Amino acid sequence: MVAPRVKGLNCPRCGAAIELRSGELAQTVACPSCAAILDAKDPNLRVLQEFTGKMRYQPRIPLGTRGTLKGDQYEVIGFQVRGIRVDDVDYHWSEYLLWNPYKGFRYLTEYDGHWNDVVVVKNTPEEKEGGRQPTVGYLGETFKHFQTATAKTQFVLGEFPWEIRLGDTAETRDFVSPPHMLSEERTADERTWSLGTYVTPQYIWQAFKLPGTPPAPRGVYADQPDANAAGAGSLGKIFRLFAAIIVALFVVRQITARRDLVLRQVYSVASHNPDSTAFVTPVFTLAGRTSNVRLTLETDLENNWAYFSLALINEQTGTAYDMGREVSYYHGYDDGAWSEGSRTDRATIPTVPSGHYYLRVQPELGSDAERPMNFLLTVQRDMPGVAFFVLALGVLAVPPLFATFRHHAFEQMRWRESDYAPLSSDDE
Amino acid sequence: MLQANCPNCGGQISFRWSSAVQTTCPFCRSILVRHDVDLRRVGVVSDLPPSTSAVQLGTEGRYKGTPFVVVGRIIYEYDRGTWNEWHIRLGDDSAWLSDALAEYAVSRRLDTPTNVPAAAKLRVGQQFTFGGAPFTLARVTTASYRGVEGELPFEYWDKSKVTFADLDSKDGRFATLDYSDPEPLLFVGEYQEFDQLQFSNLREIEGW
Numbered sequence: 001m002v003a004p005r006v007k008g009l010n011c012p013r014c015g016a017a018i019e020l021r022s023g024e025l026a027q028t029v030a031c032p033s034c035a036a037i038l039d040a041k042d043p044n045l046r047v048l049q050e051f052t053g054k055m056r057y058q059p060r061i062p063l064g065t066r067g068t069l070k071g072d073q074y075e076v077i078g079f080q081v082r083g084i085r086v087d088d089v090d091y092h093w094s095e096y097l098l099w100n101p102y103k104g105f106r107y108l109t110e111y112d113g114h115w116n117d118v119v120v121v122k123n124t125p126e127e128k129e130g131g132r133q134p135t136v137g138y139l140g141e142t143f144k145h146f147q148t149a150t151a152k153t154q155f156v157l158g159e160f161p162w163e164i165r166l167g168d169t170a171e172t173r174d175f176v177s178p179p180h181m182l183s184e185e186r187t188a189d190e191r192t193w194s195l196g197t198y199v200t201p202q203y204i205w206q207a208f209k210l211p212g213t214p215p216a217p218r219g220v221y222a223d224q225p226d227a228n229a230a231g232a233g234s235l236g237k238i239f240r241l242f243a244a245i246i247v248a249l250f251v252v253r254q255i256t257a258r259r260d261l262v263l264r265q266v267y268s269v270a271s272h273n274p275d276s277t278a279f280v281t282p283v284f285t286l287a288g289r290t291s292n293v294r295l296t297l298e299t300d301l302e303n304n305w306a307y308f309s310l311a312l313i314n315e316q317t318g319t320a321y322d323m324g325r326e327v328s329y330y331h332g333y334d335d336g337a338w339s340e341g342s343r344t345d346r347a348t349i350p351t352v353p354s355g356h357y358y359l360r361v362q363p364e365l366g367s368d369a370e371r372p373m374n375f376l377l378t379v380q381r382d383m384p385g386v387a388f389f390v391l392a393l394g395v396l397a398v399p400p401l402f403a404t405f406r407h408h409a410f411e412q413m414r415w416r417e418s419d420y421a422p423l424s425s426d427d428e
Numbered sequence: 429m430l431q432a433n434c435p436n437c438g439g440q441i442s443f444r445w446s447s448a449v450q451t452t453c454p455f456c457r458s459i460l461v462r463h464d465v466d467l468r469r470v471g472v473v474s475d476l477p478p479s480t481s482a483v484q485l486g487t488e489g490r491y492k493g494t495p496f497v498v499v500g501r502i503i504y505e506y507d508r509g510t511w512n513e514w515h516i517r518l519g520d521d522s523a524w525l526s527d528a529l530a531e532y533a534v535s536r537r538l539d540t541p542t543n544v545p546a547a548a549k550l551r552v553g554q555q556f557t558f559g560g561a562p563f564t565l566a567r568v569t570t571a572s573y574r575g576v577e578g579e580l581p582f583e584y585w586d587k588s589k590v591t592f593a594d595l596d597s598k599d600g601r602f603a604t605l606d607y608s609d610p611e612p613l614l615f616v617g618e619y620q621e622f623d624q625l626q627f628s629n630l631r632e633i634e635g636w
Contacts, residue, residue: 024478025509025529073636101633102482103622104530122531122619124564124596161529162508190567191552 011036013047021064021077022099026159030078032063037166040159049165053155057081060110060210061096063158067208069117074098074106076208078158084149084172092154105161108204109196113217114224115204116181116196125175125182125193133420136175136182138195143175143182146222146418151185174222178414181223198223220413228410232403239400243393250389258288258382269306269363270372278362283315286381290353293321296378297345301329305341305366306373312349315356321349328366348383434458436469444486444499445517448579451500459576459585471585476503476575481512481527482630485578489625491534494519500578504571504590511571515580522581524615525625526604532625533602535617540605544614547591547607556595556603558616563595563603573608584608 009018016033020026026040028048035051059079061067066075078097083090093111100106107118125138134145153168170185179198184191198221201214217224262284269277286293297308305328312321325347331339365373415421430443439455450461452473460467487498500515511528523536538559545554547568554565573587591607606613 024480027507027509100530101480101636102530102630120531122596122602123600124566124598126598 009045011038012045013038013050018045019064020159021075022101022159022161025099025161026077027162028156028164029159030156030164032157035155035157037156037164051155051166053166055081055155057094057155057157059094059096059157060214061108061204061208065208065210067098067204069098069106069207072100072103074100074103076158078160079156080153080160080164081155082151083154084151086147086149097158097160107194111221112219113201113215114221115199115201116223117199118183118194118196121182121193121195125184134175138182141177141180143177143180146174146176146181146420148173148419176223176414178223179225196223198225219417220410222414222417224414226407226410228403229407232400232407235400235403239396242396246389246392246396250386253384253389257384258291259384260287260381261378262286262381263359263377263379266374266376267361267363268372268374269365277364278360281359281361281377281379283356283358284379285356286352286354288354288382290351291382292385293349293352294378294380294383295325295347295349295359296380297325297327297375298378299327299329299343299345299373299375301327301343301373303330303332304328304373306375307364307366308345309360309362309364310347311360312352312357313360314353315358317355320360321352323347323349348385430465432462432465432467434460434469435467441467443579444497445515445522445579447522447581448499450576450580450583450585452577461583470583473575473577476577477505477510479512479631480510480529481514482530482633483512483514483525483527483627484629484631487514487627487629487631489525489627491516491518491523491525491620491625496523496525496534498525498578500576500580502576502580502584503574505574506569506571510574515578524617530622532620532622533617534620534625535602535604535615538614538616540612540614544605544612547593547612550591550593550605558595558603558614561597561599561601561616563597563601565593566596567594568592569594 009020010016011018011031011034013036014031014034016031018029018031020029020040028037029040030037035056036047037049038045039048061076063076063079066073075098076096077099080095081092082095083092093109096108098106098108109116109118123138125136128135128137136143149172151170151172153164153166156164156166170187173184175182181196183194183196201217205214263281265281293312295310299306305326308325310323310325325345327343327345328341329343330341361377430446432441434441434453434456436458437453437456439453441451441453443451448462450459452459457473458469459471459473461470483498485498489496496516496518498514499517502513504511508529511526514525514527516523516525523534526533550565550568552565552567556563569592571590571592573590576585587608593605595603601616601618604615606615
């Protein structure tokens with residue numbers, strides 16, 4: 001026996017042609033022209049309910065369109081718009097009923113450009129005892145409660161294999177685990193769970209070969225996966241890899257640094273006349289590969305300052321590394337002890353080839369001091385530093401930190417629409 | 429294959445399942461009850477509603493590796509249209525393949541525990557344990573008996589309103605309590621996806 005494909009009838013209210021695509025399955029059919037709800041089991045399509053609402057909606061996928069989802073053909077046979085009211089604001093979404101006579105029903109939902117591919121699930125999800133935010137488990141996946149609401153049918157087109165009326169209500173509870181959403185619908189005598197999977201609008205447009213481009217989704221939907229989350233994860237991995245390399249280099253550097261103490265001399269300066277204070281140190285050897293040289297000045301300044309013109313000079317080549325260092329230290333007592341500056345100064349010349357060197361030092365005292373300034377001059381070769389490694393880690397951490405921040409912002413947008421919205425300034 | 433003649437029209441009746449208690453004559457639509465090899469006519473099948481199922485008598489498939497063949501059916505109607513309880517010969521056993529709007533499930537009859545409530549005391553959410561496994565009452569459906577076809581494991585014809593209690597589990601199993609007799613019948617089984625059942629000889633549906 002071959003079933004008739006389509007039954008052609010007319011709307012008893014407005015006369016428009018009505019096709020019954022699901023054959024004998026249809027219980028109710030809504031006229032595509034006047035949106036009246038008709039009894040599909042009645043040969044004359046008795047009017048069950050007239051449409052008196054103000055808003056009419058146009059399905060984005062026309063009734064009768066066939067598309068391929070998960071390898072099977074489905075035909076759009078019904079369309080309804082349902083809405084919820086949260087804090088005096090109405091939200092509504094579209095639901096498409098899809099049918100394949102062998103595979104059964106499937107649904108698509110669309111809200112603000114966001115699409116979900118939905119199937120009714122036969123395994124009852126497991127409710128878990130939760131604190132503030134309940135969860136349910138389904139096939140090993142944990143879903144967080146998103147929203148509880150009362151959904152009301154506002155507009156219907158096409159056919160449904162059950163009784164449907166404008167104004168029908170169902171208690172809904174949504175739980176999310178992106179890209180999945182578990183939804184419970186409860187009426188007086190039935191409780192149904194369905195599983196939605198977030199899909200891109202392009203996926204829907206391709207599946208149903210729809211013309212043009214789909215409207216861009218707005219905001220973040222309850223079960224929308226964060227497309228950058230995977231990127232953030234791999235950035236985190238890369239960061240951890242490079243951080244490990246940097247730490248390893250740091251350790252190697254700490255172990256292998258020469259830390260040669262090449263000069264340690266105490267000097268004294270009595271006059272602030274710069275011409276008479278210049279002197280040179282004995283020649284010292286900087287060994288090993290090209291590396292840094294650290295100069296440390298430890299003074300006994302008392303409420304005074306000193307300026308050191310320093311030149312590290314290569315005895316053979318005459319190459320000079322010049323620098324000026326200012327050291328100042330003031331302290332006293334008004335309403336408590338205070339001090340400013342430091343008696344000690346430290347400078348590093350980063351890359352100095354090996355060779356025989358001496359320092360030319362010209363200290364200048366800030367003011368006529370009663371007593372001479374004594375200072376200890378220390379020269380060290382190949383000292384391991386920390387700053388470079390800290391800086392490298394810091395620079396390296398920028399992309400993963402940025403990605404984490406962006407992911408956090410995405411999740412905030414998701415939960416802003418839920419029953420768990422963080423209080424914001426525009427809330428009362 | 430067991431063969432007999434219809435006591436009403438003389439047409440030849442072939443049994444797909446040798447233990448069938450009841451069958452229908454494909455020629456005169458008599459409902460026939462079997463006593464050993466004798467067939468007694470107990471009624472006649474009224475017009476069956478147009479089939480919405482992809483399954484038909486003779487459809488074959490597999491359930492968990494065991495081949496089955498569809499030998500009979502009971503048709504019910506409820507507020508979402510008709511649904512079929514296809515009687516299948518699963519290996520050598522009698523089992524049921526239900527098809528409600530292309531949602532498929534395979535079940536077998538179990539002994540009904542004594543603590544099952546009366547139809548009037550069923551409430552959505554009640555918990556039961558059948559065969560050691562927990563079940564939750566998901567819905568109570570009152571259906572109208574619409575007809576029978578083919579071979580059944582018991583006498584079943586002359587019914588009107590029947591109450592069914594559908595119970596779900598967390599692992600894809602389901603149970604049904606059938607209150608068509610004073611003593612409810614318990615069926616326990618599993619939901620199955622279309623592709624799992626590996627059907628052949630399905631009904632052809634135009635345009636699909």
